[in-house]
Amino acid sequence: MSAVNIERHGRISLIVVDNPPVNALSQTVRAGLEKYIEEAEADVECDAIIISCAGRTFIAGADIKEFGKPPLEPFLPDVVSRIEACEKPVIAAIHGTALGGGFEIALACHYRIAHATAAVGLPEVHLGLLPGASGTQRLPRLVGAGQAMAMMLSGKPVKAREALELGAIDRVADSDDLLAEATRFAEDCIKQGPRRICDMKVAETEPGVFETARKEIAGKSRGLISPELIIQCVEKATSGGFEEGLAFERERFLECMASPQSDGLRHAFFAERQVGKVPGIGKAVSSRSLESAVVIGAGTMGSGIAYACLSAGMSVTLVDNDDAGLARGVKSIENLFSGGVQRGKISEADKEDGLNRFSSSLGYGNVADADIIIEAVFENMAIKKEIFGAIDKIAKPGAILATNTSTLSIDEIAAATGRPGDVIGLHFFSPAHIMRLLEIVRGEKTADDVIVSSLELARKLGKVGVVVGNCFGFVGNRMLYCYARESQFLLLEGAAPEFIDQVLFDWGMAMGPNAVGDLAGLDVGYKARKERSDLPDDPRFYRVADMLVEMGRYGQKTGKGMYLYEAGSRKPLPDPEVAKLIRDEAKRLGVARRDISAEEIIERCVYALINEGARILDEGIARKSADIDVIWMNGYGFPRHRGGPMHFADTIGTDRVYATICEFRDRFGPLYWEPSKLLKELGTSGGKFADL
Ligand code: 3HC
Numbered sequence: 001m002s003a004v005n006i007e008r009h010g011r012i013s014l015i016v017v018d019n020p021p022v023n024a025l026s027q028t029v030r031a032g033l034e035k036y037i038e039e040a041e042a043d044v045e046c047d048a049i050i051i052s053c054a055g056r057t058f059i060a061g062a063d064i065k066e067f068g069k070p071p072l073e074p075f076l077p078d079v080v081s082r083i084e085a086c087e088k089p090v091i092a093a094i095h096g097t098a099l100g101g102g103f104e105i106a107l108a109c110h111y112r113i114a115h116a117t118a119a120v121g122l123p124e125v126h127l128g129l130l131p132g133a134s135g136t137q138r139l140p141r142l143v144g145a146g147q148a149m150a151m152m153l154s155g156k157p158v159k160a161r162e163a164l165e166l167g168a169i170d171r172v173a174d175s176d177d178l179l180a181e182a183t184r185f186a187e188d189c190i191k192q193g194p195r196r197i198c199d200m201k202v203a204e205t206e207p208g209v210f211e212t213a214r215k216e217i218a219g220k221s222r223g224l225i226s227p228e229l230i231i232q233c234v235e236k237a238t239s240g241g242f243e244e245g246l247a248f249e250r251e252r253f254l255e256c257m258a259s260p261q262s263d264g265l266r267h268a269f270f271a272e273r274q275v276g277k278v279p280g281i282g283k284a285v286s287s288r289s290l291e292s293a294v295v296i297g298a299g300t301m302g303s304g305i306a307y308a309c310l311s312a313g314m315s316v317t318l319v320d321n322d323d324a325g326l327a328r329g330v331k332s333i334e335n336l337f338s339g340g341v342q343r344g345k346i347s348e349a350d351k352e353d354g355l356n357r358f359s360s361s362l363g364y365g366n367v368a369d370a371d372i373i374i375e376a377v378f379e380n381m382a383i384k385k386e387i388f389g390a391i392d393k394i395a396k397p398g399a400i401l402a403t404n405t406s407t408l409s410i411d412e413i414a415a416a417t418g419r420p421g422d423v424i425g426l427h428f429f430s431p432a433h434i435m436r437l438l439e440i441v442r443g444e445k446t447a448d449d450v451i452v453s454s455l456e457l458a459r460k461l462g463k464v465g466v467v468v469g470n471c472f473g474f475v476g477n478r479m480l481y482c483y484a485r486e487s488q489f490l491l492l493e494g495a496a497p498e499f500i501d502q503v504l505f506d507w508g509m510a511m512g513p514n515a516v517g518d519l520a521g522l523d524v525g526y527k528a529r530k531e532r533s534d535l536p537d538d539p540r541f542y543r544v545a546d547m548l549v550e551m552g553r554y555g556q557k558t559g560k561g562m563y564l565y566e567a568g569s570r571k572p573l574p575d576p577e578v579a580k581l582i583r584d585e586a587k588r589l590g591v592a593r594r595d596i597s598a599e600e601i602i603e604r605c606v607y608a609l610i611n612e613g614a615r616i617l618d619e620g621i622a623r624k625s626a627d628i629d630v631i632w633m634n635g636y637g638f639p640r641h642r643g644g645p646m647h648f649a650d651t652i653g654t655d656r657v658y659a660t661i662c663e664f665r666d667r668f669g670p671l672y673w674e675p676s677k678l679l680k681e682l683g684t685s686g687g688k689f690a691d692l
Contacts, residue, residue: 004032022060057096121157128262132253136233264643271626298329304432437635510637518555625689658683
């Protein structure tokens with residue numbers, strides 16, 4: 001079977017794209033489409049042409065794997081134009097999702113019919129791109145400028161019925177036999193003849209529509225170029241001719257394609273799809289059952305995990321040994337369901353169904369039946385060992401015993417049981433029902449099918465699971481330690497908390513480190529540091545955070561931390577008292593204060609991440625640099641358009657990162673700035689993390 005095939009049924013030619021897994025528009029698909037459109041057009045016994053797809057979906061877009069390589073003919077915009085120019089009616093029969101270039105192919109067709117479960121969309125913005133095969137010119141002509149921009153700027157696909165209401169498609173096929181319905185529809189299309197979008201005009205746009213779109217992207221897109229260029233293309237569609245619009249779109253598309261932003265976002269796309277493939281664990285290893293869970297610990301984390309599992313359709317029992325704590329956990333789960341209903345995310349029936357699968361208990365009773373037990377009590381090894389010892393005696397054979405520790409040794413916890421193969425770390429991020437990352441920590445003895453099950457659990461919960469090795473803080477928090485360490489030093493050296501936060505926010509981080517500390521609670525890190533015996537003997541180390549905690553300033557929860565918070569507000573306000581405290585402490589410690597540039601803040605914080613990431617790779621704690629990137633993009637607010645810290649290092653050059661770290665070592669001493677072995681190797685040989 002080739003990637004595109006043609007067959008004739010009566011007087012209808014059926015072109016079928018068959019390019020698994022998602023029928024992406026690789027060169028062979030583009031060439032096949034062009035060839036068979038021409039063949040069908042020349043076929044005297046053909047009156048109309050249907051383009052459809054085999055497999056799970058209509059064409060999901062241009063082949064992203066071909067991006068960044070020399071382009072191969074025929075080019076997609078030419079194939080799209082060729083389809084539209086066809087003199088016989090061409091109908092797109094859409095199932096699954098018609099996305100990006102796939103939807104652009106459908107827009108080039110003269111008519112569109114979609115199965116009721118199908119969706120269409122232009123998600124290029126998520127890849128730092130804009131629709132580059134006439135989508136910015138055709139969609140506004142069909143649905144109006146405002147609606148077209150909404151679809152392109154959000155990148156969200158719309159379901160068939162909504163697409164029909166908008167005018168993006170012509171028919172919805174309700175029966176499962178899409179092709180039969182498309183064939184019947186083709187009879188009508190033959191009577192009407194080809195109907196080309198390029199001949200249409202964009203409907204009169206409402207005044208202010210572009211200003212509104214610009215305002216909407218201002219807060220969200222934060223320096224991304226493609227949203228603004230999408231708006232410009234649509235403006236062009238409303239003011240100029242079709243061909244002129246195409247040329248304008250092409251230029252803007254190529255500009256986006258060449259940008260490091262798109263490179264970073266494309267890296268993010270593939271990295272997130274690779275993390276699920278663990279070397280050494282083949283497809284033959286299947287997941288254990290994951291129908292029922294017991295979550296031990298009814299605090300914020302435990303309740304969030306329980307809610308996430310309930311939302312994924314699992315039966316969940318929340319366990320705590322404290323009556324009041326358990327009641328608070330139950331209430332917070334009920335509130336999460338009610339909040340979901342209020343915000344229109346779930347229906348009243350979904351809420352009821354979720355709560356019907358939920359129970360709570362003061363004892364370990366339900367542990368005996370659970371497929372997975374997730375411990376989420378506070379970070380204390382002795383307590384965790386006690387819990388694992390107890391559940392080991394009750395849990396059924398084959399149950400997965402997971403700990404939500406964010407730092408402690410999985411092997412030590414596993415040793416408290418007689419079944420270390422069943423024990424794994426599942427490091428959720430707070431709030432657990434929202435944050436996409438699940439760090440899956442494999443112990444020395446964790447069984448392969450427990451790892452596969454954990455990845456399956458991540459998928460079920462709508463999260464991205466990344467398998468990492470066991471060490472203090474694993475990948476994410478171990479790197480965070482270095483990043484936050486530098487931001488703490490910078491405070492003493494003269495940078496104001498709000499300046500550090502603004503610089504890193506403007507660089508793309510979701511929040512600055514000082515605001516994050518206040519949000520998470522400065523006391524959390526403080527307690528974790530007190531548990532460690534391996535910290536450097538350096539009075540400056542996390543000194544500002546320690547002082548604040550010792551003054552009772554824990555962050556948002558106490559109304560003050562690094563910043564001040566007005567009652568009921570989460571807005572961080574700079575606090576002159578903290579500024580003075582830092583100045584006085586710097587003086588006491590003999591730290592010279594100076595003006596610190598934005599560039600130095602970025603380099604000190606981000607290069608500290610990269611250096612530690614390289615060490616983690618070298619030790620085999622992370623298997624590939626892309627895994628580290630996925631962790632930082634999904635768990636720590638690292639900007640997606642920079643592709644994660646390790647991809648960022650590759651983008652600016654490992655030689656530059658290495659040289660700057662050597663400078664830092666010479667300036668600040670080797671204690672924190674000794675370049676890692678791997679970074680040295682790459683930096684002195686022109687290598688990239690991605691090539692390892
Ligand atoms: N090109 C190349 N490979 C693609 C691809 C694409 N457009 N879309 C998906 N794939 C690959 C994935 O990498 C994955 O490969 P793997 O099995 O080797 O890891 C495989 O297809 C399956 O993908 P998913 O795991 O994501 O499968 P799902 O079923 O969860 O999702 C999907 C399917 C909704 C189609 C999702 O893959 C998706 O959103 N794809 C991207 C769609 C997109 O962004 N299209 C626009 C491309 S840019 C464009 O068209 C430019 C044009 O305007 C000129």
